[in-house]
Amino acid sequence: MKLTGAEIFVQSLLKEGVDTIFGFPGGSVIHIYDQLFNSSIRHYLTRHEQAAVHAAYGYARSSGKVGVALVTSGPGATNTVTGIATAYMDSIPIVVFSGQVPTALIGNDAFQEADIVGITRPCTKHNYLVQDVKELPRIIKEAFHLAASGRPGPILIDMPKDVLMASAPFNYPDKYKMRSYKPTMEGHPKQISKALNEILKAKRPVIYAGGGVILSGAAKELTKFAKKLNIPVTTTLMGLGGFPGTDPLFMGMLGMHGTYTANMAISDCDLLLAIGARFDDRVTGKISEFAKHAQIVHIDIDPTSISKNVRVDIPIVGDVKRVLNKLLDLMKMEKIPVKGYKEWNKTVQDWERAHALGYKPSKKKIKPQFVVEKLFELTKGKAIITTEVGQNQMWAAQFYRYKDPRAFLTSGGLGTMGYGFPAAIGAQVAFPDKTVIDIAGDGSIQMNIQELATVKQYRLPVKIAILNNGFLGMVRQWQELFFNKRYASTCLEVAPDFVKLAEAYGVVGLRADRPEDVEGVIKEALKTKHAVVMDFHVDREENVYPMVPAGASLKEMLLV
Amino acid sequence: MRHVISVLVENEFGALSRIAGLFSGRGFNIGSLCVAETAAPNLSEMTIVTRGSDEIIEQIIKQLRKLVPVRKVTDLTGTDFIDREMVLVKVKANTATRAEVLRIADIFRGKVVDVSPTSYTVELTGDEKKVDAIIELFKPIGVLELVRTGKVAISRTTKTARR
Numbered sequence: 001m002k003l004t005g006a007e008i009f010v011q012s013l014l015k016e017g018v019d020t021i022f023g024f025p026g027g028s029v030i031h032i033y034d035q036l037f038n039s040s041i042r043h044y045l046t047r048h049e050q051a052a053v054h055a056a057y058g059y060a061r062s063s064g065k066v067g068v069a070l071v072t073s074g075p076g077a078t079n080t081v082t083g084i085a086t087a088y089m090d091s092i093p094i095v096v097f098s099g100q101v102p103t104a105l106i107g108n109d110a111f112q113e114a115d116i117v118g119i120t121r122p123c124t125k126h127n128y129l130v131q132d133v134k135e136l137p138r139i140i141k142e143a144f145h146l147a148a149s150g151r152p153g154p155i156l157i158d159m160p161k162d163v164l165m166a167s168a169p170f171n172y173p174d175k176y177k178m179r180s181y182k183p184t185m186e187g188h189p190k191q192i193s194k195a196l197n198e199i200l201k202a203k204r205p206v207i208y209a210g211g212g213v214i215l216s217g218a219a220k221e222l223t224k225f226a227k228k229l230n231i232p233v234t235t236t237l238m239g240l241g242g243f244p245g246t247d248p249l250f251m252g253m254l255g256m257h258g259t260y261t262a263n264m265a266i267s268d269c270d271l272l273l274a275i276g277a278r279f280d281d282r283v284t285g286k287i288s289e290f291a292k293h294a295q296i297v298h299i300d301i302d303p304t305s306i307s308k309n310v311r312v313d314i315p316i317v318g319d320v321k322r323v324l325n326k327l328l329d330l331m332k333m334e335k336i337p338v339k340g341y342k343e344w345n346k347t348v349q350d351w352e353r354a355h356a357l358g359y360k361p362s363k364k365k366i367k368p369q370f371v372v373e374k375l376f377e378l379t380k381g382k383a384i385i386t387t388e389v390g391q392n393q394m395w396a397a398q399f400y401r402y403k404d405p406r407a408f409l410t411s412g413g414l415g416t417m418g419y420g421f422p423a424a425i426g427a428q429v430a431f432p433d434k435t436v437i438d439i440a441g442d443g444s445i446q447m448n449i450q451e452l453a454t455v456k457q458y459r460l461p462v463k464i465a466i467l468n469n470g471f472l473g474m475v476r477q478w479q480e481l482f483f484n485k486r487y488a489s490t491c492l493e494v495a496p497d498f499v500k501l502a503e504a505y506g507v508v509g510l511r512a513d514r515p516e517d518v519e520g521v522i523k524e525a526l527k528t529k530h531a532v533v534m535d536f537h538v539d540r541e542e543n544v545y546p547m548v549p550a551g552a553s554l555k556e557m558l559l560v
Numbered sequence: 561m562r563h564v565i566s567v568l569v570e571n572e573f574g575a576l577s578r579i580a581g582l583f584s585g586r587g588f589n590i591g592s593l594c595v596a597e598t599a600a601p602n603l604s605e606m607t608i609v610t611r612g613s614d615e616i617i618e619q620i621i622k623q624l625r626k627l628v629p630v631r632k633v634t635d636l637t638g639t640d641f642i643d644r645e646m647v648l649v650k651v652k653a654n655t656a657t658r659a660e661v662l663r664i665a666d667i668f669r670g671k672v673v674d675v676s677p678t679s680y681t682v683e684l685t686g687d688e689k690k691v692d693a694i695i696e697l698f699k700p701i702g703v704l705e706l707v708r709t710g711k712v713a714i715s716r717t718t719k720t721a722r723r
Binding site: 117125126129180307 | 570619622
């Protein structure tokens with residue numbers, strides 16, 4: 001029996017176990033929407049295509065499954081670019097399906113035509129233009145495999161309208177056949193034992209863990225490994241939750257807004273064990289000073305991440321989880337000192353005592369850090385937190401302590417404002433019973449505020465906590481510190497009344513102006529079974545500290 | 561340092577632009593790039609001449625390997641390989657210089673492939689130095705136009721290529 005391309009699309013998704021997609025219809029994908037109308041796949045209609053892709057990302061990163069978005073050709077497709085680039089930078093597995101004008105019109109500047117395969121080539125792991133309906137099942141099979149395997153990432157499949165209307169027999173392949181794609185999973189045994197030897201010889205080792213730990217599902221293994229050897233751990237922004245944020249060995253995040261302890265430890269360590277991290281410039285600061293005295297061991301599944309920015313002494317290409325398990329196996333044969341690296345851990349604790357993460361509390365003004373601390377306290381650290389980008393993102397990273405992996409979603413690589421709210425939608429769809437909170441700024445939230453309609457329509461109880469300072473705060477902070485307080489275009493002189501705005505969309509709006517209101521507002525929001533916008537009017541010129549100025553070494557921190 | 565990198569790639573939609581885009585997007589240098597089908601169906605071979613420090617070359621090779629349609633990447637530099645390129649050069653040829661143009665072409669084992677009252681077009685195949693040399697010799701006489709193919713390269717034997 002023959003099926004149309006649109007039918008094949010739906011059947012193929014079902015074969016991949018997809019039950020949820022995010023999207024926005026249009027002329028080129030109208031046949032698919034007609035098929036979705038009666039299918040068991042739940043389709044969430046966002047109010048902007050960018051939000052559909054962020055939601056697919058949020059769904060994927062919180063659940064570990066592949067996220068799926070569906071959009072039409074032309075502007076529908078180009079609106080996904082920011083979402084795709086966001087997923088690409090953070091290595092999040094999503095598959096984006098775009099409609100395309102009929103094959104015969106491609107290249108003719110047809111209505112709603114855009115060369116989306118060309119446009120997204122540098123920000124996808126791979127992409128496809130489907131030229132024949134017979135190819136569609138194979139391409140979908142490959143796409144889901146590519147998205148989720150190796151170093152995960154976004155895949156785009158562009159489907160011309162005539163391909164979706166044409167018919168072909170439907171045979172979904174059981175296996176993918178890709179001769180040129182084979183990620184290295186197992187680390188080299190010699191390199192692994194060499195790494196362990198060096199770790200055991202070191203006096204001042206540090207573990208620097210990134211998003212790769214979470215992506216490979218290795219949080220438990222990492223925790224076991226670090227605790228057994230008693231090595232202090234720092235994580236990147238993407239790695240938060242990969243090691244329990246409440247553990248005594250945890251030093252907090254490193255880098256530009258990292259903790260004093262983590263940045264000092266990196267600068268002083270004699271062995272750096274980088275796990276699933278990529279030495280991003282926001283992490284390293286001045287590269288020649290980064291972990292200057294250390295021998296560097298780097299475990300990563302992507303060979304291009306190794307020795308890209310920083311010279312690595314012992315590279316181990318492989319899946320983080322498998323490599324850590326091999327290290328744990330090897331350790332059984334070694335004599336591991338109980339409570340090792342005593343002196344080093346004492347030094348680390350001294351740093352922590354001297355300059356613990358903090359802020360100046362106030363009784364008059366709401367401190368944004370205080371709001372985040374209260375959110376942590378009142379959710380008992382069990383919420384899924386998403387963030388927008390800027391100060392809100394850094395405070396959410398610093399003052400909420402993430403105990404579990406996949407509970408902190410943020411645009412780490414691309415730094416996309418407007419990401420947090422739609423990502424929260426995706427996470428809430430994946431986990432209907434969990435508390436999902438978007439920690440936002442008043443600038444960022446306005447970049448995808450239209451999604452309030454989406455949460456209302458699907459009764460998604462997403463909570464938004466706006467740290468409202470009337471500024472594009474992070475840029476303002478830079479202007480204060482490095483541009484003599486010339487606040488060029490960072491003051492949001494006109495802003496909506498967020499409570500009224502929430503109400504206009506039919507969701508709940510709450511406001512806090514004074515510190516004593518904060519707890520009540522959060523409790524009220526957490527009790528509410530619907531979406532809530534919490535508008536916290538915070539200290540307007542509060543800064544994020546510590547801060548390593550751009551281009552400085554990690555030791556040169558501005559402290560509170 | 562200059563490197564000659566050979567890339568075996570699946571002959572699919574957009575493969576060339578993926579590779580070209582990788583070089584431009586990451587700021588890698590391309591000296592020349594030659595691509596054509598191989599004996600195997602659905603595969604193309606590319607010869608890329610590029611320049612960079614050892615770290616950059618290492619990144620280029622790793623990034624190329626990461627592209628999904630890329631089957632195999634070989635850095636030929638430092639191995640035993642043969643490389644050739646072809647040039648078509650149109651040289652001014654009047655009664656005074658005609659004999660000289662022919663003589664030079666002959667010495668280099670080039671061929672005259674087109675003649676006009678005012679010019680000769682010479683075809684020459686050889687390694688880069690040979691091509692550079694003939695162009696240098698033609699310059700004082702007058703080079704009207706020239707096209708070069710860029711380098712194609714092949715390793716001598718699989719054993720030595722691995723070195």
